[in-house]
Amino acid sequence: xxxxxxxxxxxxxxxxxxxxxxxxxxxxxxxxxxxxxxxxxxxxxxxxxxxxxxxxxxxxxxxxxxxxxxxxxxxxxxxxxxxxxxxxxxxxxxxxxxxxxxxxxxxxxxxxxxxxxxxxxxxxxxxxxxxxxxxxxxxxxxxxxxxxxxxxxxxxxxxxxxxxxxxxxxxxxxxxxxxxxxxxxxxxxxxxxxxxxxxxxxxxxxxxxxxxxxxxxxxxxxxxxxxxxxxxxxxxxxxxxxxxx
Numbered sequence: 001x002x003x004x005x006x007x008x009x010x011x012x013x014x015x016x017x018x019x020x021x022x023x024x025x026x027x028x029x030x031x032x033x034x035x036x037x038x039x040x041x042x043x044x045x046x047x048x049x050x051x052x053x054x055x056x057x058x059x060x061x062x063x064x065x066x067x068x069x070x071x072x073x074x075x076x077x078x079x080x081x082x083x084x085x086x087x088x089x090x091x092x093x094x095x096x097x098x099x100x101x102x103x104x105x106x107x108x109x110x111x112x113x114x115x116x117x118x119x120x121x122x123x124x125x126x127x128x129x130x131x132x133x134x135x136x137x138x139x140x141x142x143x144x145x146x147x148x149x150x151x152x153x154x155x156x157x158x159x160x161x162x163x164x165x166x167x168x169x170x171x172x173x174x175x176x177x178x179x180x181x182x183x184x185x186x187x188x189x190x191x192x193x194x195x196x197x198x199x200x201x202x203x204x205x206x207x208x209x210x211x212x213x214x215x216x217x218x219x220x221x222x223x224x225x226x227x228x229x230x231x232x233x234x235x236x237x238x239x240x241x242x243x244x245x
Contacts, residue, residue, distance in 0.1 A: 008143040008151075011035070015045055015146075030134050031125060031144045037133075038124035038146040045148050050111040050122050053092055062160060062169045063094045065199040069192060070097045081180055083107055084192060086160075087128040088170040091119025103177060110149050112175070123147050127155035128171045135159070135168065139186055142178040154181025158189035161197050172196065 006026040014023045014035055023032050043049070059067070066086040073084070080099035088094050093114050098104035112118060120129035124146030131138045137158045143151050154176050159168040172193040174185045 004142055011143045030130055031140070034120060034125040034130050034133065035146050037120060041121045043124040043146060045124065045146055048110050048123065048147070048149055050116040050118055052115050053117050061200055062196065066095050066196050069195045069199060070095060073192060074099060081176060083175045085112065085173040085175055086170060087118060087173060089132060089168060091117060091122065091129060093118050106152065107175065123150065126150065127157035128173050131157040131159055131171050132168060137186060137190060141181060152178055154178040154185065156185035156189045158186065158193040160193045163201060
């Protein structure tokens with residue numbers, strides 16, 4: 001298991017020079033591959049470049065079901081010390097619920113907000129971007145993130161399977177401060193992703209307009225990393241905060 005210090009050193013070296021040799025010994029292959037893609041995409045590692053994209057007037061079935069599942073979860077677990085985010089297959093944040101006020105404010109500050117593009121091309125390595133690319137659930141911690149402003153995060157992402165299970169419609173991401181992340185993040189993400197899939201399967205003909213966007217084929221689902229409050233619903237009904245200058 002890679003040490004946090006080793007990963008941070010490798011990340012700084014990679015950002016400075018693109019040196020993959022030094023990083024290869026300290027960083028998981030799928031994380032290093034994401035760093036390389038982020039570099040090719042010319043992601044600015046010092047400035048959050050997530051941009052607001054147009055949202056559909058009505059959500060796709062997967063998003064409608066995700067909102068219901070997360071609302072049900074936070075009704076019972078409103079004080080959970082984490083945020084839960086649903087990101088669609090194109091990398092756009094569609095739903096967020098928070099159980100920790102200070103963490104919610106930190107996420108607002110880095111534009112991890114419904115309606116914003118959080119794809120790998122926009123912000124570099126995240127749990128959702130790697131999961132969608134690798135077609136596998138994954139944990140991304142601290143300095144495994146490409147972007148300097150995201151290294152405070154510990155994330156666990158689980159893919160949301162489509163009705164026929166050959167495709168991924170997006171990912172559920174359980175987000176905590178990296179100092180608080182724990183072994184329960186990935187099981188929780190998987191439980192919520194499965195609940196969303198089950199709700200969709202129970203209502204396949206539900207009349208919800210919209211298309212979930214591009215889908216990704218599924219492969220294995222085992223990758224574990226190294227060592228709103230309901231109020232966010234209101235954010236989704238008003239325009240998200242302006243991008244920082």
